[in-house]
Amino acid sequence: MPEPIPTTLPAQDLAVRTRGLTKRYGRVEAVTGLDLTVPEGAFYLLLGPNGAGKTTTFRMLMGMLRPTSGSAEVAGVATSPGGQVRARMGFVPEHQDGPYGWMRTGDLIRHHAGYFPAWNDAYARRLADAFELRPDVRYGELSKGQARRVQLLMALAHTPPVLLLDEPTDGLDPVARDTVQAILAEHLAEYPTTVIVATHLVYEMERFADYVGVLGAGRLVAQVERATLQAQLRRYVLDVAEDWHPQLEAELPLLRQNGTPRERRWTIWGAEEDVTRRLTSAGANVRSVSALNLDEAALALLSRKEDR
Amino acid sequence: MSTHVVPGFAAVLRLQIHLLWKSRAALFLLLMLPGALLATAAAAAYWMPGAFAGPEFELMGLLPFVILMGGAWGILVWRDEPPSMRGYHRSLPVDVAAHHLARVAAGAVWLLPALLLFFAAGIFVTALRGDAGAVTAAGPTLWLGHLLTALILYGMMAALATAVEKPLSWIIWGYVALAAIAMLVAMAGTPDTFRWAGRLLNRPYGLGWAVGGGLEIARARVTAQAPPAGAWFPVALGWLFVSTLLVFAAAHWRRMRT
Numbered sequence: 001m002p003e004p005i006p007t008t009l010p011a012q013d014l015a016v017r018t019r020g021l022t023k024r025y026g027r028v029e030a031v032t033g034l035d036l037t038v039p040e041g042a043f044y045l046l047l048g049p050n051g052a053g054k055t056t057t058f059r060m061l062m063g064m065l066r067p068t069s070g071s072a073e074v075a076g077v078a079t080s081p082g083g084q085v086r087a088r089m090g091f092v093p094e095h096q097d098g099p100y101g102w103m104r105t106g107d108l109i110r111h112h113a114g115y116f117p118a119w120n121d122a123y124a125r126r127l128a129d130a131f132e133l134r135p136d137v138r139y140g141e142l143s144k145g146q147a148r149r150v151q152l153l154m155a156l157a158h159t160p161p162v163l164l165l166d167e168p169t170d171g172l173d174p175v176a177r178d179t180v181q182a183i184l185a186e187h188l189a190e191y192p193t194t195v196i197v198a199t200h201l202v203y204e205m206e207r208f209a210d211y212v213g214v215l216g217a218g219r220l221v222a223q224v225e226r227a228t229l230q231a232q233l234r235r236y237v238l239d240v241a242e243d244w245h246p247q248l249e250a251e252l253p254l255l256r257q258n259g260t261p262r263e264r265r266w267t268i269w270g271a272e273e274d275v276t277r278r279l280t281s282a283g284a285n286v287r288s289v290s291a292l293n294l295d296e297a298a299l300a301l302l303s304r305k306e307d308r
Numbered sequence: 309m310s311t312h313v314v315p316g317f318a319a320v321l322r323l324q325i326h327l328l329w330k331s332r333a334a335l336f337l338l339l340m341l342p343g344a345l346l347a348t349a350a351a352a353a354y355w356m357p358g359a360f361a362g363p364e365f366e367l368m369g370l371l372p373f374v375i376l377m378g379g380a381w382g383i384l385v386w387r388d389e390p391p392s393m394r395g396y397h398r399s400l401p402v403d404v405a406a407h408h409l410a411r412v413a414a415g416a417v418w419l420l421p422a423l424l425l426f427f428a429a430g431i432f433v434t435a436l437r438g439d440a441g442a443v444t445a446a447g448p449t450l451w452l453g454h455l456l457t458a459l460i461l462y463g464m465m466a467a468l469a470t471a472v473e474k475p476l477s478w479i480i481w482g483y484v485a486l487a488a489i490a491m492l493v494a495m496a497g498t499p500d501t502f503r504w505a506g507r508l509l510n511r512p513y514g515l516g517w518a519v520g521g522g523l524e525i526a527r528a529r530v531t532a533q534a535p536p537a538g539a540w541f542p543v544a545l546g547w548l549f550v551s552t553l554l555v556f557a558a559a560h561w562r563r564m565r566t
Contacts, residue, residue: 064398066566075312081566083314087401100331100396107330114323115400118311160312 003232005253005269005301007223008035009211015040015162015194016061020070023056030056032218034070038196043188043208045226046198047298048215054198055094057215058164061196062091075161075194087116090155092148094166094198101140105150108139109157116158124157130183144171152180156187163195169204177204184208202295212294214301222301226294233297234272238264238284246282255304267292267300314401317410324414333384334418341377341422342429345370349433370430370454371523377422378458382465383475385415390473391562404566408559412466419462423455447529453522456544460518463551470558512538518547 016038023031031053038044046054059065061072063079063086072079075088100108109128113119128135131149139150148171155163168184169177181204187193188208197205212229214221222229233255242261248254252268252275259265264284268275276286292300315323328334389397397411398404468475490505511517521540528536 062399064395064566066564081404081563083401083403083407085401086399087314088310088312091399093395093399095395100327103330111323111327111330112400114319115315115402117313117315158312 003253003270005222005224005304006228007220009037009039009223009225013040014038014073015042016044016072016074016196018057018061018070018072021057021060021067021072022069023053023060023065024068029218031060031067034215034218034220035223036072036213036220037223038194038211040194041192042194042210043205044194044196044211044213045202045205045209045294046196046213046215047202047294048198049302051217052215053218054215055166056218058091058093058166058196058198061164062086062089087118088161090158090160090163092151092155092163092165092168094170101138103139104135105133105137105139105142106135108150109135109154112154113157118158118160120157120159123159124153127153127157127183130179145173145176148172149176149180152183156183159191159193161192161194163193165195165197165199167199167201168197169199169201177201181205202298203293206294209294212297214298216302221304229294229297230291232271233267233269233292233300234275235290235292235296236266236268236275236279236286237288237290238266238279239287240264240284244283246284248278248282251278253304255300263287267296267303314403317406320402320407320410321413321417324410325417328385328414328418331387333387334422337377337381337384337418337422338425340380341373341426345373345426345429345433349436370426371457371520373426374423374454374458375461375519377426378419378461379465381415381419381422381458382462382467383469385411385466386469386475391471391565392473394562398566403563405556405559405563408470408562409555412463412470412555412559415466416459416462419458420455423458427451427454447526449522449529450526452541453520453526453544456522456548457519460515460544460547460551463548463555467551467554467558470555471561511536513543513546515547518544 014037016036018034018036021031021034021036022029034053034057036057046057048054056065060067061074061079063081063083066081074085077084077088079085100111103111109124113121113124131153133146133149133153137146139147142150148168152168155165169180172180184195185208188195195208197208199205209226211224212226213223224232237259240262244261244264252270254266254268256267257264272289276289279286325334397407400407402410465475468478472478493505506514508514509516511521517538517540521536521538521544524536525540527533
């Protein structure tokens, strides 16, 4: 039997844990039975296409959205409409309705700081300098990228144990993206933080990632350590006869296939040695085997979901 | 010990009071009614000298302003922030219900100096006309009446604005629905129903009495008439309690809707 693609992580100290987390809007299930496990201090990339349930998951983790069923725990606190969980989190939402557009940026940051007894003023000033924020400009007059930087500052400056970043570099120009990545790296080096990032721009965050979760249509398709993902998920280029039709589905978790009838490119989950042996014994000549980057891996895992 | 804790309610209340000031909504409230009163008085003095003289005007003429102040402010505290636009408000580390209550309480705090300014403007206007005697003679009941009226209406409107997306539509359609029901009841000829509806509005326990009773008592004192029957103060307090309950219910409703 082929090794299944893992959706649970080995037992360890967890910063975020959900059990059967489900959110239903009428007949539509936005998130279904989610068992997210994010180890303490991990950088966890949550991947998935639009509408996969990433933002809904974040809102439930924040206690801003009540789950239909299931439960969630963040930094040792069960999520609820009470504020305890949000006090331990920094949050950059994908879309922000508000904060107050009429407020000057400096006033908004001061207002926000008032809610966090752990706010680090010196650090906030440092971030403001790094982001080149102008405190006298009204928040509503900022460009999307500038507003994003303000949101990042507000999420980081109270040095929360858990950070939720929903498309954190969305709307930023390449220079600003680079700044954000550098600041995030500095922040993680200075303050022990568990980070969950939902992003389409996987390559930007790839270097940080320790764990990867892939959401497809509200379900967790995979949840795995990045090193395991990259070791187990490989692309095999096969030279085969045109009429080669092996019955390998039961033996090999084939996630994605393309190429031509004589040169097949298969993305398969499993130990490389074992997969190669099975392919060879089925009559294929394995010409090359290559690792996938996270973007490709996510796409492959989601393709498998869609095939079902 | 972790410093990642929720702020106390007093701190959140201070933040919300400050927020209303920064939004200039509080400034508008502070200036709105005294300004309107002074403008009305000036216009009346110019166009209809003597038309609004006497204790009747001095005492009762202020009531519509107070009703307007309380009701409008109840909606204005959530200006530009209907429930669907409270994402930032909800993302802050405060219990959802407590955070909503803090906003409404902050609005109530601003209502007090606004009323004081309004009263000062009222005294100023009557003093200018040389007949402030009625206001002075009415004593604290007049001011207490205004204060409770403003707070009762503020609470009711703030509860509505806390709970629903379009409070003004609810007011308009609610009024239309009530009018339609009243018409149907009248057509059906069931006077008992009217009697029950009347009890909600009139003496001895109705909202109308709670809102206007203090002024009626003050007027009776000034005009040396017999004071109207029925205890007003407990009724007004009772309606203030109802209004506060509505605010709590609205805040809890928002918590349930997360």
